[in-house]
Amino acid sequence: MYSSQRFMKYLKSILVLISLIISIACNEVEASPITNYDNFSKIIILENGRKKPLDTYARNLLLEFSGRASFNKKPAIQWLAKMFFLPEETQDDKIFMVNEMQVIQAMDLNLETSRKFSYNQLKDGLGKLRELSEKIYKINEKERSLVQKELLRLSHSINNYMNLASCFQFALPYPDFAIQDDSLARALGVQSAVQTQNRSFYSVFLKSEVLNSFLQDINTPSDTNLTPAQKDAMRLSRTLHQWSNYYKRSPIMILPSTTHNQKTWISPWEALGHFSHSRGFQPEMDKLQELTSAYLDGNQVDFDLGCVAFNKLVAEDIWDGHDSGNISLEVMYNKYSPFLWSKLFYGLMLITALCSLIFLKKTFYRISLVLLILALIPHSLGMFARMLIMGRPPVTNLYETFIFVGWMSAILGIVAEWFSRRGLGFIIAGFSSLAMLLIAQKYAMDGDTMGMLVAVLDSNFWLASHVITITMGYAGCCAAGVAGHVYVLQKVFNADKEKLTDTSKMIYGILAFGLVFSFIGTVLGGIWADQSWGRFWGWDPKENGALLIVLWCAALFHARLDGMIKHLGMAIGSILCTVIVMFAWFGVNLLGVGLHAYGFSSGVFLKLLIYFIAEFVFIVFSLGWIMQKTALEKKVKQVNKG
Amino acid sequence: MANLKKSKLIKFLISYKLTVFCLLWLMVLTFWGTLYQVENGLYITKERMFNSWIFMAGGFFPVPGARIILWLSLVNLTAVTVFRFRYTWKMSGMLLTHVGMLILIIGSGFTLHLAQESSLTLKENQGLNVSNDYHEWELALWSQTQKGNVLDKEVSAMGIKTLANEQELRFDKLGYELTIQNYFSHCDAFTKKDVSSADKIINASGINTLTAKHPQPDLSKNIPGIKLSIRTSSQPDNPQTVMLYGGERFPTSVFFGTKKVFLSLRRKRHVLPITVKLLDFKKVDYTGTQMAKSFESHVEITTPSMKRNVRISMNKPLRYGHYTFYQSSYSQSNGAETSTLSVVRNSGRLLPYIASLVISLGMLIHFCIVMIKFANRKRAQHV
Structure with a gap:
């Protein structure tokens, strides 16, 4: 009896598994025959002043909509293509992330609690959403509640979605542009066999002159003596006109153009508007039509040819044919996501390094070393690729500070390991680098991580000197903080004296590194400020943050010299130093005042607060534990003596 | 010792x-x-x-x-x-660091007491050799005479920081005496129809009422106002009442017979050693956005010895003697461009640079000494 029950259970789970495999396999079959989007990814789009591959645009767009840079585990670019060429098919895709169910209720919708919704699910509430967002716009930005902000975000996403769905409408076949009259079809050069097929706006638009020749003799639109051909021409001409007007503001700037001697980029619909006086954009537009048709026909070869030809035309316009290679590099950077690999290896390395402390010491130690090197390779390559793409030093925004500090911590860990060879350096490297990359991942949610710089930051010299040194200072302090935690834990778990002294020395060295670079960074910042704002020091929050780090480290070293604090004090001081670094790093940005307010961060306050509280709890409890233990040991000694 | x-x-x-x-x-x-x-x-x-x-x-x-x-x-x-400090090689890095700190603190004292900040707002093709203070105001009096094509101005100005009601001010050079009737460090100005004042109030903008406002702690936001009576030193019994407001564009003129005197309440002016003329202001945006890539003022400066052209942009200020001119802000309206330069006069400007260099050098030297010592000890242990 029992065994048959078990057998049924197994059978059930096997059946579930099989059905799952079948459903996945079916999904594969259903997917569009276009499978390779490499060339499509490389189409250049201008957004927020930066020329970027469509691939990056697609990722950021989906990130903004859904909080993920992919859809149903497929690359974002694949979804974007569907959105451009088969917009109706994306209407059931659950891509709109809603963090507050109150938003759905406010839109008068009755939907089940979920995190993601499709356009079709939300469309009935759009009127209400528009009405609400108009009201919210009138409220001061700082006074908007969380739900209000979320409503605005959703409204913005849906608007964006609807606009994007229209940007390739000119190339998609519609019954509106099918030709009904034979003589008109002949005049337009369309074979009678395919005459009644759906056609695209663009194919008819190119023949506007022929249409106009049919309309020349008509005096009034309500003329009753019109020939069927004239009637059809009039219908087509009207639809063309309506569509041009309706879609003229459609987005995506993918066509470089020169107006009034100034370089600008325009959207395909704007380019169509220019056709009335010049047909300069026809080659590009023809290619866009070709690649659209190829996508719809599922013809991979033609799709690729269309994309390559279009990219070549654009490249000729902006680089005189010499592609700088940055676009391909960025597509590659997106594809291989180097920091994801680093995270994986740092994580594994942290585990093996911890294992090496307990058992199979030598083996795990060696594995850790290999893993650390494996993590550092993609980390360095990723940073290097970003530098090449942007033509900038490695740190230009908040996101990149985390990437760089993570990298620097790994290097510091290796150096520390070189000196101590007890695996502590691995723990420092693994822990801080992993933490930094995870924080960076959160910041990447804000959108493009390679944005353009405000005028005052547009100086590679200062970015390379001040920003790098100050972030190196941050890295030193953070790494010292990790070592501080290790020391306190060693103390709690009764590590032997030799180990304790070793850790303590390491804290001392790394913290000194932190102090030296924080100080030099702060001073270089002062010099930059003197160059651009006219004062060396102005008590600006970001400057104050850096000063706090320097003062704290200096106070620790002086207190240590005098014996006011000893090893344990130094360890706890270095933990507190990390707290101060966090405050200086992104805490001050939350204040929203000062000249450095360009590194804006939202939603960080709570997490920062939790971190601060956690550190204080850690310090209080471990210190309490250690003090109690020492008191007990003293008593035992006294009793023994007695 | x-x-x-x-x-x-x-x-x-x-x-x-x-x-x-x-x-x-x-x-x-x-x-x-x-x-x-x-x-x-x-x-x-x-x-x-x-x-x-x-x-x-x-x-x-x-x-x-x-x-x-x-x-x-x-x-x-x-x-x-x-x-x-023991003056040994081992301690040289630390000694340098501390001497550098000394210089840094002294430098901050210099900046606090000697630095003077002001601003210079220029329209295109306008040249000026005076800049406006951010915080302080002054009461200026002048008479002007036309000599051929040249307008000859004789200006006297007094700071109003310590002004009090009923205070007497004498502008002896021009021959006028003033009595302050009301002084507001921060106020609003109005033109009221039914003002029942015994004497006629003279004002270029038609202001006849000042109402006090609570002074802002940030002095640069205060706009002062004064009601005063003015008379010539030679005819003291023929006073006229004048109202002045900091927010006015034009000075107020008062006639004493054929003598005409101008009065104005304006931000305190600092005379610069050079004349700065704005030739062109350029703002370059990133393609397809309103986001500025750079701001740049092309100016012509007239020094006592020559005229030359200079470009002032973000991160690239103009230095002249103790003065530094920075690109600070701009405005564009109806095709006319205005550029604002901030002007800092600081004779101790180089001290923080020297201090920073000394400290950084000191720290690096010390860090190296410690590292070498540590590595040596490590090697000795290995051996």
């Missing part, structure tokens, strides 16, 4: 405890000041915490300000450099 070292005072002055106290207290002030400026703005925070000797926390509890701490640090550093 040895005796001196044993004295209690010197022991206290060179103690690490004093250093640690100064560092920690400066930390407290910095942190406090950072949070304080969210509510109260930078200017008030600076005045209250960083430029003050002592300030009242919560209105009643006296707390030392950054100024007193920096003085203490200065004394501490001097004492330490003189009495504590």
Whole structure:
């Protein structure tokens, strides 16, 4: 009896598994025959002043909509293509992330609690959403509640979605542009066999002159003596006109153009508007039509040819044919996501390094070393690729500070390991680098991580000197903080004296590194400020943050010299130093005042607060534990003596 | 020297405890000041915490300000450099660092007492050799005579920082005496129809009423106003009443017979050693956005010896003697462009640079010495 029950259970789970495999396999079959989007990814789009591959645009767009840079585990670019060429098919895709169910209720919708919704699910509430967002716009930005902000975000996403769905409408076949009259079809050069097929706006638009020749003799639109051909021409001409007007503001700037001697980029619909006086954009537009048709026909070869030809035309316009290679590099950077690999290896390395402390010491130690090197390779390559793409030093925004500090911590860990060879350096490297990359991942949610710089930051010299040194200072302090935690834990778990002294020395060295670079960074910042704002020091929050780090480290070293604090004090001081670094790093940005307010961060306050509280709890409890233990040991000694 | 070292005072002055106290207290002030400026703005925070000797926390509890701490640090550093340091190669890095700190603190004192900030707003093709103060105002009087094509102005100006009601002001050079009837450090100006004033009020913009407003702690936001009577020194019994407001565009003119005098309440002017003329202002945006890539003012400066062209942009200021001119802001309206340069005069400008260099060098040297020592010890252990 029992065994048959078990057998049924197994059978059930096997059946579930099989059905799952079948459903996945079916999904594969259903997917569009276009499978390779490499060339499509490389189409250049201008957004927020930066020329970027469509691939990056697609990722950021989906990130903004859904909080993920992919859809149903497929690359974002694949979804974007569907959105451009088969917009109706994306209407059931659950891509709109809603963090507050109150938003759905406010839109008068009755939907089940979920995190993601499709356009079709939300469309009935759009009127209400528009009405609400108009009201919210009138409220001061700082006074908007969380739900209000979320409503605005959703409204913005849906608007964006609807606009994007229209940007390739000119190339998609519609019954509106099918030709009904034979003589008109002949005049337009369309074979009678395919005459009644759906056609695209663009194919008819190119023949506007022929249409106009049919309309020349008509005096009034309500003329009753019109020939069927004239009637059809009039219908087509009207639809063309309506569509041009309706879609003229459609987005995506993918066509470089020169107006009034100034370089600008325009959207395909704007380019169509220019056709009335010049047909300069026809080659590009023809290619866009070709690649659209190829996508719809599922013809991979033609799709690729269309994309390559279009990219070549654009490249000729902006680089005189010499592609700088940055676009391909960025597509590659997106594809291989180097920091994801680093995270994986740092994580594994942290585990093996911890294992090496307990058992199979030598083996795990060696594995850790290999893993650390494996993590550092993609980390360095990723940073290097970003530098090449942007033509900038490695740190230009908040996101990149985390990437760089993570990298620097790994290097510091290796150096520390070189000196101590007890695996502590691995723990420092693994822990801080992993933490930094995870924080960076959160910041990447804000959108493009390679944005353009405000005028005052547009100086590679200062970015390379001040920003790098100050972030190196941050890295030193953070790494010292990790070592501080290790020391306190060693103390709690009764590590032997030799180990304790070793850790303590390491804290001392790394913290000194932190102090030296924080100080030099702060001073270089002062010099930059003197160059651009006219004062060396102005008590600006970001400057104050850096000063706090320097003062704290200096106070620790002086207190240590005098014996006011000893090893344990130094360890706890270095933990507190990390707290101060966090405050200086992104805490001050939350204040929203000062000249450095360009590194804006939202939603960080709570997490920062939790971190601060956690550190204080850690310090209080471990210190309490250690003090109690020492008191007990003293008593035992006294009793023994007695 | 040895005796001196044993004295209690010197022991206290060179103690690490004093250093640690100064560092920690400066930390407290910095942190406090950072949070304080969210509510109260930078200017008030600076005045209250960083430029003050002592300030009242919560209105009643006296707390030392950054100024007193920096003085203490200065004394501490001097004492330490003189009495504590052993002058050996090993300590050379640390010694340099501390001497650099001394220079840095002295430099900050220079900046506090000697630096003078003002601004210069120019339309395209306009040239000026005076800049406007951010905080202080002055009462200016002038008479002008036309000599052929040249307008000859004789100007006298007085700061109004300490002005009080009923105060008498004498502009002897021009021959006028003024009595202040009302002085408002911050006020609004109105033109009211039914003002029942005994005497006629003269004002170029038609202002006849001033109402006091609560003065802003940030002095640059205050706009003062004055009601005064003016008479010539030769005919003291024929006074005329004048009202002046800081927000006016044009000066007010008063006639005494055929004599005409101009009065104006304006931001205090500083005379510059050069004339700056704005030739062109350029703002370049990133393609397809409103986001500025760069701002640049093309100016022509006239120095006593020559005229030359200079480009002032973000991160690239113009230095002339103790003066530095920075691109600070701009406005574009109806095709006319205006550029604002901030002007800083600071004779101790180079001190922070020297100090930074010395300290950084000192720290690097010390760091290297320690690392070499550590590595050597490690190697010795291995052997």
